[in-house]
Amino acid sequence: MREAAVTPPLQVARxxxxxxxxxxxxxxxxxxxxxxxxxSSIRDDGDDGIGELADAWQQVVTPLGSITEIRPPVCGPRNSRGQVVTVVIDCEHGPFQLRVTVDPDGMVTTLHFQPARSFAEQAMWTPPPYADPTTFTERDMMLESAGLAVEASLCIPNSAVTPVPAVxxxxxxxxxxxDSTVGPNKPLKDLAWGLASHGIATLRYDKITYAEPESILSPADFTAADEYIPHALAAINTLRDHPSIDGDRIYLLGHSQGATMAPRVAANAxxxxxGLILMAVSAEPLHHAVVRQSRYILSLDPDADADQHPGLAALIKQAELVDSADLNESTPPEDLPFGVPAPYWLDLRTYDPIATVxxxxxxxxxxxxxxxxxxxxEENQRxxxxxxxxxxxxxxLxxxxxxxxxxxxGPSAPADYYAPQHVDPAVIADTAAWVQRW
Incomplete structure (x- = not known):
């Protein structure tokens, strides 16, 4: 394992x-x-750079409401671009984190907005009633692909009858x-432990954008295929080589964008x-969905005027560019949703999940x-x-x-995700029955 470089204390403080x-x-x-x-390597000189950063900030903060607290910084590892520091920012409807890398001269070399990890760590997750940890064994491991490793958790049922199916x-x-952590909740861990308690092995892992955000997001040609396929294939191969797993009964369960990408992973295996288990999968393109979601969140505030909101207006303009014939590999990231580079959106435009299925x-x-x-x-039914x-x-349904x-x-809202809860037990039972019918 690669050792992290040591940063002098004064540089850490700075x-x-x-x-x-x-x-x-x-x-x-x-x-x-x-x-x-x-x-200078990431700065756009002039007023445009200021406006683009302001738009990106508004897109992150708007759904979460006003800021209630900026927590003390947490120093992370040092990489080739400098010292990584995370600042958790609490908002009315939940937290997010500001993750920056600072070079020895005190200049910011990377700047990302991410879901807040430390918020989840403050609340203790407890196993759902349908999960029985005595019926399976979980061990942590690493999945590696193309020299990039991510942490993973493998659950193997303590079954006298092997081999077993796996997801x-x-x-x-x-x-x-x-775990797809949201507040104190871990929905993918619920699913993993619930299915393992039904005699189905599971393997879940950190996405590469979570494990190595500075390393993987810097290449301008990074795509959704790069984000999902390599480590998903490594997971499939790991299960196929395991003596307790039935290599002919390995399933993919994707949630949201993971569900959209699951057929693409399967096509590359x-x-x-x-089989494919698609949880909250949509026929709607991602950039259309984020506009609709933002408009919905704004509608929850009776004092908000979505049609006049600058953050939403900027997002609509960026989504329209994704649909436009003007989109090309040279389109500046700041002109696109969430500052994600053009190759990512160009790649998604060429992918049809339904045709792939x-x-x-x-x-x-x-x-x-x-x-x-x-x-x-409605989108799922479509x-x-x-x-x-x-x-x-x-x-x-x-x-x-x-x-x-x-x-x-009642109407679902972002804040609802942060109340302690678990995936509906009917989901576990239905999924397990479906896998075991084959």
Missing amino acids: ACAVATAVASHLQAGDTAAVVAMLD VLLAGSGPTGR DSVVA ATLNVPVLLLQGGRDYQVTA FAAALPHHLDVTTH YPAGDHYLFAGG
Whole structure:
């Protein structure tokens, strides 16, 4: 394992001070001050750079509401670009983290907004009632692909009858850990432990964008294929080589964008996967979905005027560019949703998940929450309706379920994800029954 370089204490203190200053300037709306702190390698000179950073900041903060607290900085590892520092920022509807890298001269060399890990660590996750840890063994391991390793967790049932079926879990969009942690909740861990308690092995892992954000996001040609396929294939191969696993009964379970990408992973596997379990999958393109989601979140605030909101207006303009014939590899990232480079969006435009499912000719299980605002039931039904009739397709709609298939009532909102809860037990039972029927 690669050893982290040691940073002198004064450089650590300086880096923490710089990260705190960045957070404070952003909270105050002084994006010009932040741009001035950026290293020349990532800074766009002039007013445009200031406006682009302001737009990106608004896109992150708007769904979460006003800032309530900027927490003390946490110093992480040092990499080739400098000292990594994380600052958790609490908002009305949940936290996120500002992750910056500061070079020895005190200049910011990377700047990312991510889901907050430390918030989740403050609350203790407890196993759901349907998970029995005495029935399986979980061990941590590493998955490596193309020289990049991520942490993973493998659950093997303590079954006298082997080999057993297995499921690879694919997390949703963004830099997401193996448990898909949201507040005190770990929906993918719920799924993994629930299925393992039913005699089904599971393997889940940190996405590369979570494990190595500075390393993987810097190449301008990074795509969704790079984000999902390499380590998913490594996971499939790891299960196929395990003596307790039935190599002919390996399934992919994807959530949200992980569900969208699951057919693409299966199409790139060395041998046919046994089936696809698609949880909150949509026929709607990602850049359309983020606009609709932002508009919905704004609608929850009776005092907000979505049509006049600058953050939403900027996001709509960026999404329109993704659809435009003007999009090319040279399009500046700051003109695109979340500052994600053009090759990522160009790659997604060429990928049709429904057509890919049709080429696989494997059974499909669709799991959808009726209260999900991120992937609506209507979009999920549109996906199901477009699948070829010759496929074996099973659908389950959970009327009380939200995006993570947590059961609740009333219109779903981001803040709901942060109340301690678990994936609906019916989801575990239905998924396990479907896997074990084959």
